[in-house]
Amino acid sequence: MSARARLLxxxxxxxxxxxxxxGAEARAYPHFQLSSGSGRCSQCHIGPAGGGLxxxxxxxxxxxTVARGGDGHFLHGAVQLPSWLLxxxxxxxxxxxxxVGGSExxxxxxxxxxxxxxxxxxxxxxxxxxxxxxxxxxxxxxPAMAESPGGEASxxxxxxxxxxxxxxxxxxxxxxGPYARAxxxxxxxxxxxxxxxxxxxxxxxxxxxEETYGVGGGWIGDAWELHATAFVSDPLQGAPRRExxxxxxxxxxxxxxxxxxxxxxxxAGEADTRLQAGVHGKLWIEGARLLxxxxxxxxxxxxxxxxxxxxxxxxxxxxxxxxxxxxxLYAGAGYQVFAEDLQVRGVVRQSVDAWLAVFPIAHxxxxxxxxxxxxxxxxxxxxxxxxLHYAL
Amino acid sequence: MLSRRPYNTGFAxxxxxxxxxxxxxxxxxRPATWEYLHPAIIAPSCATSSCHTARVETAGVALxxxxxxxxxxxxxRFVVPGDSASALMSLLEGDERRRMPPDAPLPAADIELxxxxxxxxxxx
Numbered sequence: 001m002s003a004r005a006r007l008l009x010x011x012x013x014x015x016x017x018x019x020x021x022x023g024a025e026a027r028a029y030p031h032f033q034l035s036s037g038s039g040r041c042s043q044c045h046i047g048p049a050g051g052g053l054x055x056x057x058x059x060x061x062x063x064x065t066v067a068r069g070g071d072g073h074f075l076h077g078a079v080q081l082p083s084w085l086l087x088x089x090x091x092x093x094x095x096x097x098x099x100v101g102g103s104e105x106x107x108x109x110x111x112x113x114x115x116x117x118x119x120x121x122x123x124x125x126x127x128x129x130x131x132x133x134x135x136x137x138x139x140x141x142x143p144a145m146a147e148s149p150g151g152e153a154s155x156x157x158x159x160x161x162x163x164x165x166x167x168x169x170x171x172x173x174x175x176x177g178p179y180a181r182a183x184x185x186x187x188x189x190x191x192x193x194x195x196x197x198x199x200x201x202x203x204x205x206x207x208x209x210e211e212t213y214g215v216g217g218g219w220i221g222d223a224w225e226l227h228a229t230a231f232v233s234d235p236l237q238g239a240p241r242r243e244x245x246x247x248x249x250x251x252x253x254x255x256x257x258x259x260x261x262x263x264x265x266x267x268a269g270e271a272d273t274r275l276q277a278g279v280h281g282k283l284w285i286e287g288a289r290l291l292x293x294x295x296x297x298x299x300x301x302x303x304x305x306x307x308x309x310x311x312x313x314x315x316x317x318x319x320x321x322x323x324x325x326x327x328x329l330y331a332g333a334g335y336q337v338f339a340e341d342l343q344v345r346g347v348v349r350q351s352v353d354a355w356l357a358v359f360p361i362a363h364x365x366x367x368x369x370x371x372x373x374x375x376x377x378x379x380x381x382x383x384x385x386x387x388l389h390y391a392l
Numbered sequence: 393m394l395s396r397r398p399y400n401t402g403f404a405x406x407x408x409x410x411x412x413x414x415x416x417x418x419x420x421x422r423p424a425t426w427e428y429l430h431p432a433i434i435a436p437s438c439a440t441s442s443c444h445t446a447r448v449e450t451a452g453v454a455l456x457x458x459x460x461x462x463x464x465x466x467x468x469r470f471v472v473p474g475d476s477a478s479a480l481m482s483l484l485e486g487d488e489r490r491r492m493p494p495d496a497p498l499p500a501a502d503i504e505l506x507x508x509x510x511x512x513x514x515x516x
Contacts, residue, residue: 100497102486107494135442139450139494160447197495209441236447240439240456241431271431271458303428310428341432344422346501376499383495 031291031322031330034284036065039253041192042220046086046120046129048179049188049227049249052166053088053118053129062391063362068328070362074392086120089133089392096138096385106382111138113387116165125173129183135163135209165211180217187212187229187247189263191280191295191318199338199349200295200318204276205265210239224252233269243269257284263297275300278316294319312341320353328359346376365389424509426516430458433502437493462516473514476507 033041033050041050044058054062054072062072071077074087081087092114099106116133168183186192190200196208214231232244245267253259259282266275278297285292299314320334333354340347355369366388373381422428438444439456446454453470455461465471470480483492484503491497498506509515 098494100486100491100494102491103488104486104490107490135448137442160449203436207440239441239445240435242456271427271435301432303431305427309423310432312432340499340502341422344501347499349496349499373496375497376501378500379497381496 067359072362188227243267
């Protein structure tokens with residue numbers, strides 16, 4: 001083996017170890033809320049409950065507190081946009097090793113996880129927000145198609161790869177005070193973790209591309225905020241549940257380092273009705289540079305027909321610390337549990353996550369994560385992932 | 393006061409985990425019908441927006457609509473009523489195929505409920 005080949009092998013091994021041993025699914029950007037000194041998510045984000053495009057304040061924060069340095073503005077400050085326009089976007093590449101206990105062994109994949117462009121334009125109190133991009137594709141499905149018993153499968157259309165997670169019109173006259181919006185967006189609920197596979201998102205209506213169409217509004221204050229949404233499932237982009245309903249989130253900051261919140265969501269469809277509620281909290285311990293965050297939710301699901309047969313109670317919880325040992329460096333861990341049916345033995349999922357994220361300069365993130373799951377009494381799944389993320 | 397909060401959070405988590413682990417029902421209590429299986433297990437596990445929806449149709453399979461999903465599984469012989477060795481079972485168990493769902497398997501109790509449904513003739 002040549003010196004170059006040995007070097008490549010060592011580098012690949014190091015990346016593999018990093019991906020398998022350190023990382024996490026929890027790209028939990030909500031940890032910026034207190035650790036960066038910002039009390040409200042909407043200080044840094046256009047979305048009134050956080051997420052999506054950064055405000056000019058958020059762009060400043062990206063370079064000044066979140067990353068190790070650099071200019072957080074559009075194109076690193078090289079281009080000055082008009083004051084009524086914000087442009088952003090994301091390119092996120094990922095590599096993973098995934099073992100779910102199948103006879104084929106561990107799956108290895110490298111894939112584009114996220115490619116999107118975000119725009120926001122406003123005039124006075126009114127603004128329009130849109131995020132358009134391509135959905136990530138880990139697996140083409142080709143092997144299963146070839147083996148499928150029917151053998152009459154077709155590939156997804158090119159159009160199915162184009163997605164718009166959010167597009168809405170918003171009225172928000174001031175940074176603090178009332179707001180209202182209409183369009184497609186994620187109804188605010190719970191911790192609002194960035195990781196869509198977190199149990200408190202995946203199993204509670206917040207999985208990838210499950211943003212709904214609806215109207216929402218609320219009040220954003222210095223010490224508390226309220227968000228309420230009436231929604232219907234997106235009929236165009238697909239969702240595991242077709243439903244209409246409402247959601248509400250009340251979050252308070254009784255002190256600079258503490259956030260407590262309560263959420264509720266109700267949705268009814270042809271097949272079932274789901275009622276869920278939960279509480280969440282965050283505590284920032286400045287001396288230890290440590291954030292503690294947790295969420296617990298309960299769900300009552302009632303199925304159509306069958307006179308109540310199978311109606312169930314579910315429970316989902318997430319908890320984990322995030323350590324910020326130095327500017328631009330974040331290390332986290334998480335424990336999750338999801339009980340699919342509290343009256344049935346053997347359908348509880350548990351997960352332990354760990355992750356490390358580095359922001360060497362503004363706009364750039366490197367993240368390694370790992371997850372070990374125990375599903376019921378006997379099944380296990382293991383995931384290691386490495387992500388390279390550039391935010392426009 | 394602040395020093396007590398991590399302890400309290402940890403205690404709450406232990407309590408939640410204990411509650412979840414203490415589930416005492418039996419898998420047989422649940423109805424082995426498609427009317428239950430689809431919204432309870434199949435749709436939330438398989439019809440995620442980037443997998444088996446009508447729009448994406450990964451591997452040509454859409455499972456988001458209950459009736460259409462049932463017809464597709466039967467017509468394409470993923471499910472052969474009465475045959476517990478149907479292709480769907482080998483997919484869920486990862487037997488000589490890529491295991492589904494690919495991110496995390498179903499709990500064994502759910503797989504057994506689906507097997508019981510197929511053995512009972514896959515009633516809709």
